[in-house]
Amino acid sequence: MAMPFVFVADEAFPLRRNMMRPFPGHNLTPGQRVFNYRLSRARRMVECAFGILASQWRLYRRVLGVSPEVAQVVVKATCILHNFIRWHSADEEDPSSTALGCRISPRLEATMPPEKCWLSAPPTLEYIISEAPPTLEFIIMEEESEELREVEEESEELREVEEESEELREVEEESEELREVEEESEELREVEESEELREVEEESEELREVEEESEELREVEEESEELREVEEEHHVQPGGKPLSRSKTKQTFLKKRRAKKSFTCTQCGKSLATKQRLERHMRVHTGEKPFSCDQCGKRFSQSSHLNVHVRIHTGEKPFTCDQCGKTFLSSSKLKIHLIVHMKEKPYSCSVCGKSFSRLRYLHGHEKTHTGVREYMCFECEKTFTTAGSLKLHQRIHTGEKPYKCSHCDKRFSRSANLRSHERIHPGENPHVCHQCGNNFTTKQSLDVHMRIHTGEKPFTCDQCGNGFTTKRSLESHMMIHTGEKPFTCDQCGKRFSRSSHLNVHVRIHTGEKPFTCDQCGKTFLRSSNLKIHLIVHMKEKPYSCSVCGKSFSRRHHLHAHEKTHTGVREYMCFECEKTFTTAASLKQHQRIHTGEKPYKCSHCDKRFSQSSSLKRHEMIHPGEKPHKCDQCGKSFSIKHDLKIHMRIHTGEKLHVCHQCGNNFTTKQSLDDHMRIHSGEKP
Incomplete structure (x- = not known):
């Protein structure tokens, strides 16, 4: 029976019917360990095969917009072409190397037809899988089978070792070795060493102070001693050119790490020491043994806890020697120094964009490939990085770990906290060089600069x-x-923005927080106050290019220009009447709907326009603030005074185009036109 196709995944993905993932946990049975080893080996082979293909063929760096059948043909075609090129350009010393850098076992190579070797797909893609038994579809080479048998034997030995309780003896041996290391460290301190060796000694001193990392201290000291002996051998050779310290150390460390390597059974990662492997396993088990006694946050490593404690104490021991900025850890200082060097050595091979850090480049490359391997199990939204997923999950959990020290306000991101804390001292470090405005964040400045550039x-x-x-x-x-x-919970009116709702609520509460410092008039919005201040300045900077009429606001000019062009793009669907502005159409539609939202506070009379309400409210107190300076007559509104002044000036603006008579008001002209039309209202 043929085995179905499945996705080979790691622990970041859930267990599904079409997906295989490793067994979680630390205490696994030998069978589970073998399964995890085989699965991680298969996953690495697939990743390497696809990675090599993607590095040679650009079409794998983006989403394939073709059908599954065509995609299969494309994969086979690129495998054949790639194998053909490698077959004809391969080294004579390594003829068994395939197109994807995978060595074929002698047994399998003997079964392959010599005239069609280059037509076969790489072992990890097609040919080898077809020859594999159903239960071992991913791994079929003899060398891997031998390694798997060794893993099973090691698992058996490990189980026997775990049954023997020798913890006391191991603790005594480690204590004895630690004392020997301390004696060797004392001898090393007496010897004049280079600056790099002193740094290793300081690291050893710090590691010795931490009881959990005593074994790692022993490994570091042994490496230092052997490194010194290797250096002496290279430097003492007569007639030979001494090697540099950096090359000597790199060569020595490579050989030592190759000799002593510990592999994670969960993900296949190799680590130099047993202690590093134990720390790495906490990633899979989720174990966090170190807890902060201030806030209760837990960490997997003691060094991470030490850095976290500095947040509570306010200690920032690492200072930039160029700008004086301080940091919690040395790694953040190193990242910051790249800003001063202005170097961006990592470039994207697709679009050419440069980055100062390698992980920034890796994150950017995912935008081209479309890979988003981190998924939120609450809403199934996907992300390119684990950090983005962690920030997103705080939306569901409501976690806000960052607290303002001034007002106790909390935030889910540290960047938001830093931006907020600048409000209290009034700090605005980012200045626009064009208009001089100050901003609390660089992002706000960048958005503001688009006003000047028009972007x-x-x-x-x-x-x-x-x-x-x-x-x-x-x-x-x-x-x-x-x-x-x-x-709005008062009248039920709905708004697209919360700021519009907040302004609307002031209508019900009667609040008008913005006051003119010249006449004392109050307004609902700051924008209305700014418009009102133009009245006191008596400026009209916007002029019509056709008739020369001036206006205090730009949109008044745009509305006026439509009278010359005749453009009336707003139409009422009830009576097909057209208007130049949307506000005019909205007021007109209240005639059909009967809506009168403005109510008099004295007599409960309602009006469709706010200006009509203002004129009406002047009737109740008998207020007539507008007085004619010719005859002393008073009016409640300024418009009535203007019409009255035409009596004294003799101005008659409205002309009948049939008989030529002039009139002071448009209403009088409309009454006169009924004589010519014969209309009787």
Whole structure:
């Protein structure tokens, strides 16, 4: 019976019917260990095969927009072409090397037809799988079978060793070895050493202070002693050119690490010491034995806990010698120094973009390949990095570990906390060199600079409008979708933005927080106050190019220009009347709907326009603030005073185009036109 195709995955993925993953945990049976070894070996072979193909053929660096049948043909074709090229350009010394760098076993090579060797797919892709038995579909080479048998034997020996209780003897031996290491360290301190050796000694001193890493200390000291002997041999040779210290150390460490290597049975990663393997296994088991006594946060390594404690104490021992900025750890200082060097040595092979750190490049390359291997099990959203997934999960858990020391406000990200803390001292370190405005974050400055450059990188795919920020685009999209998620609990009116709802609520509460410092008038919005201040300045900077009329606001000028062009793009679907602005159409539609949202606080009379309500409310107190300076007559609104002034000036702006008579008001002209039309209202 043929074995079905499955996905070979690691522990980051869930167990499904079409997916194979390793057994979790530390105390596994020999059979489970063998299974994990075989599965990790198969996964590495597949990853290596695809990685080599992707490095040679660009089409594997992006999503294949073809059918599964065509995709199979593409994979086979690239394998054949790649094998053909390697077959004809291979070294004579290594003729058994295949296109993907995999050596074929002698038994399998003998079964392959010599005239069609290059047509066969690599062992990890097609040919070897077809020859494998159903239960070992992933691994079929004789060398791997031999290694698996060795793993089984080692597992049997390990079980026998675990049954023997020799913990006391091992502790005594480790104590004796530790004393020997301390004596050797004392002798090494008396010898004049280079700067690099002193750094190793300081690291050894720190490791000795930590009881959990005593075994690693012994390994480091042994390496230091052997390294010194190797250096002496290289430097003492007569007539020979002495090697540099860095080359000597690199050669020595490679040989030693190759000799002493510990492999993780879960993921196949190799580590130099047993202690590092134990620390690495905590990644799979989730064990975090070190706990912070301040906040209770747990860590898998004591060094991570020591760095975390500095957050509570405020200690930042590592200082940049160029700008004076301080950091919690030396690794963050090294990353910061790249900013001053302005070096970006890592470049993307697809788009050419450069990065200062290798992991930034790896994260960027995932945007081209479309790989998003981290998934949230709550909402199934995927991410390219584990850090992004961790930040996202705080949305579901509600965790906000970062607390402001001034106002006790909490945040889910440290960057948000840093931005918030600048509010209290009023710190605005980022300055615009064009207008002089200050900003708390560089991101705010970058967004502001788009005002000067005119850049609008976010475009609506519905109407083509451009926006400077993604948030503005998302708010704009609600116009097309009609979404209004924010509702007023007083009148039930809905809004697309929370800021619009907050302003609307002030209508019910009567709050007008913005006051003019010249006349004392109050306003709901700061924008209304800014518009009002133009009245006191008496500036009209916007002029019509056709008739020369000036306006205090730009959109008033745009509305006026439509009177010359005749453009009236807003139409009422009830009566087909057209308007130049959306606000005019909205007010007109209240005639058909009968809506009168503005209510008089004295007599409960309602109006469709706020200006009509203002005029009406002047009737109750009898207020008539507008007085004619010619005859002394008073008016409640300024518009009535302007019409009255035409009596004194003799101005008659409205002309009948049939008989030529002039009138002071448009209403009088309309009454006169009924004489010519014969209309009787």
